[in-house]
Amino acid sequence: MSTATLDKVEAESKASPYIKVTFRIRRFNPEVSAEATWQDFEVDIDPKERVLDGLHKIKWDMDGTLTFRRSCAHGICGSDAMRINGRNRLACKTLIKDINPAKPITIEPIKGLTVLKDLVVDMEPFFQAYRDVMPFLITKGNEPTRERLQSAEDRERFDDTTKCILCAACTSSCPVFWNDGQYFGPAAIVNAHRFIFDSRDEAGEQRLEILNDKDGVWRCRTTFNCTDACPRGIEVTKAIQEVKRALITRRF
Ligand code: SF4
Ligand code: FES
Numbered sequence: 001m002s003t004a005t006l007d008k009v010e011a012e013s014k015a016s017p018y019i020k021v022t023f024r025i026r027r028f029n030p031e032v033s034a035e036a037t038w039q040d041f042e043v044d045i046d047p048k049e050r051v052l053d054g055l056h057k058i059k060w061d062m063d064g065t066l067t068f069r070r071s072c073a074h075g076i077c078g079s080d081a082m083r084i085n086g087r088n089r090l091a092c093k094t095l096i097k098d099i100n101p102a103k104p105i106t107i108e109p110i111k112g113l114t115v116l117k118d119l120v121v122d123m124e125p126f127f128q129a130y131r132d133v134m135p136f137l138i139t140k141g142n143e144p145t146r147e148r149l150q151s152a153e154d155r156e157r158f159d160d161t162t163k164c165i166l167c168a169a170c171t172s173s174c175p176v177f178w179n180d181g182q183y184f185g186p187a188a189i190v191n192a193h194r195f196i197f198d199s200r201d202e203a204g205e206q207r208l209e210i211l212n213d214k215d216g217v218w219r220c221r222t223t224f225n226c227t228d229a230c231p232r233g234i235e236v237t238k239a240i241q242e243v244k245r246a247l248i249t250r251r252f
Helices: 003-014 051-062 124-132 152-156 175-179 186-196 204-211 225-229 236-249
Strands: 019-027 037-045 081-084 087-090 105-108 115-117
Touching (some): 124 186, 186 204, 186 236
Parallel strands (some): 019 105
Antiparallel strands (some): 019 037, 081 087, 081 105
């Protein structure tokens, strides 16, 4: 390698990858004010880093009062769903370079659930709807003496809906849920689907009746917001449609 090329490589390796990005965050502290406000933070960040890394820099180096949920930081626990530039995403799976860092990045709590502080919402109504659909295997009769067998085809029927991480990105992107928090919401239906279509389960009818309620699947207006929002790529709207069809045909 020539000296000029070596100098160029050295200069490039010394060049900082960091750029200045404005994080525009919706702040809310009920102990200070009943109104939420926007606050800007200038953050030095590598565009290959994630929004969650930027939030950590703010919390650890600039303002320790900034409040948000996160745990695994790798798209598994589902705790850091938030509205980033107006769209529900996981902060730990959103790269700065993918969301136009030349403009301020807006960060807000997910919609339709009560904001407790900054980006933290009250998840209880979301988890209540999840519990209501009985998200666990229900069988009758005696305990089996061997493993419950299932064909590959039968397993395939609900494979997509097993991927849910309960992040609430789907439910909190649904206009029906925004207008009326009584609606079960896409995530609860996805988790009902996971058991309704499981050949080993024996409570499909019960779950279908629960979702036949006035606040159940028929509230869905097929806007596909939920499918767009899902960080796991689950075909949420399709799952809801399959549950509706099962209610009509009683075949599942
Ligand atoms: S279906 Fe997708 S968006 Fe909805 S809670 Fe599950 S993982 Fe999150
Ligand atoms: S922190 Fe766990 S999914 Fe993002």
